[in-house]
Amino acid sequence: MSQRILVVEDQEDNRRILRDLLTSADFEVIEAADGEAGLAAAAAHRPDLILMDIQLPGIDGYEATRRLKADAVLHAIPVIVVTSYALAGDDGKARAAGCDAYISKPYSPRQLLAKVREYLSPAAPLG
């Protein structure tokens, strides 16, 4: 059975790139366009990993991550935060929110895939 990844991202192109990339790598992709929808989708589909954008309408990626990590059931799901600014301090905020890893834009799809695989197969981490 293919592993399921939840992509929380408000930008359609970015969502599509991730979907195309991850689908071609044989992952099942669930999409959410904002924080609330992301939390609902996480609860409904129990993904194996969540890719979380920071700049989201409504509750932002930091807050969504905090809520996920505070949830008794969902806290075990690895969250990779995608920071949009290359500003000093964002990585610190992402860690403080409780994410498992972060990757800053601009990222190359190949790097992202490597990072995703690292968290999905702990027995055989890549890169």
Next chain:
Amino acid sequence: MRVMAGLVGLVARVPARVQAKLLAAFLTIAILLILVGAVGLRVLTGVNERTEELIKLQRKIEAYRQVQHDTTSQLYSVSSALLSSDDATLSSTLRQLNQFGYDVDRLQFVAKDEVELLARFRQSYDEFVEIVTHAVELIRTGHASEAREMQAVQAAPLADRLERLTNQLVNKSEADIVAGIETSKQAYESSQWIVIAFALGSIILALALGYTISWSLINPVKAIEARLNQVAAGNFTHRVEVINRDELGALAVNVNKMSEELGRLYQQLETASKHKSQFLANMSHELRTPLNAILGYAELMLDSIYGEPSEKMRTVLERLQANGRHLLGLINDVLDLSKIEAGQLTLSLDDYSLGDLVHGVVSAVEPLAAEKRLAFKAEVAPDLPTGRGDERRLSQVLLNLVGNAIKFTDKGEVAIRAFATNGAFTVAVCDTGSGIPAADQAKIFEEFQQADSSITRAKGGTGLGLSIAKRIVEMHGGRIWVESEPGKGSRFYFTLPVRVEVQAGP
């Protein structure tokens, strides 16, 4: 002291120009000097007058003594002349008696105080002369015995009386001179005290005046100076309080106005700068979002996610990717530079290994050097101490220098050397490229200044990299420079303290 402070305040509040106040003060002091001089002169004149008075008295005494002496000798010569009965002697005696009478008359001009005494003397003398004249006539008419009786009964007591009167004259004027000396002494003492008191009063008044006028000018100048120091240090909130109603008061008002205006402008500038930084941050995000999508799609296509692209298409996709990355580099550099200029770039100071930093950069650029068939080597001194600084930013600096070296070198080699001396790291990036003319060596660290702008287009690059590198090195308290000669390659160096604990100003 409180009185003086009150006076200072009072003078400060006088609505007159500083010039007028100073003039008034100096005039007052000049008038005081003139007054002291006048009082001294007045006292001196008094002393002189009393001295002259004493001299007159002295002369009078001498005159009286002369009269006393002359009277005695007259009386003696008269009594001896009457005894001799010689006609010639008698005549000469009578002449002398009359002559002496005139002398006594002249005394009237000096003896103003003894008029009554002198009148009595004169009266007695006249009586005496009359008796003697009578007696002389008796002798001449042969009544010598009657004449002698007349002399004994009438002239002798008169002679005694005349002698007493002259004694009284002398005594009285001697008493006068003693009294005069005493008066003069007392007058001198009292005038001495008047002069001393007047001089002391004037000195105290002049000092008080000088003190008040000086401090009424110095106080506001000091207050304004202190305020200007605060303004110079960037504090625009306080006001200077000056009570003066002269030029200094006007100056204080203007200083306050200037400070307020500066404060307002400073605030505007700060707000504008914040807006600018925020705008740039937002802008760069907005620019990067679609660019990320473009780069993402290009990479997916190159990775054959959407099917195998043709060789021609692959070339175009690679060009698309290269240009997209260049644009991303430009956006990042502009953001970095604007943050540095706004003083918003803060270093994340942490421990790092310079060796690891160099090797990280080497592995990132090695493929580029290999592509241009350049020899590429890195010499890192063994046992480098653990550094402290912003590793990510320092990597950015080295990456920029090495990237440039590879970009501008067509054959030969690019080398990195890193070592530590005296608590400072030195990193050198040497190439065998075209070199930089001396005139351009300072310019290349300025924004948008490459040695030749046509190279910018040919080689790609933002023209901001070295400027950013310079700022980052300087924020670490270090220095960056280049040694180069056209045709002989370039050697870029930067040094920085091994342990950077505090960020230096931008």
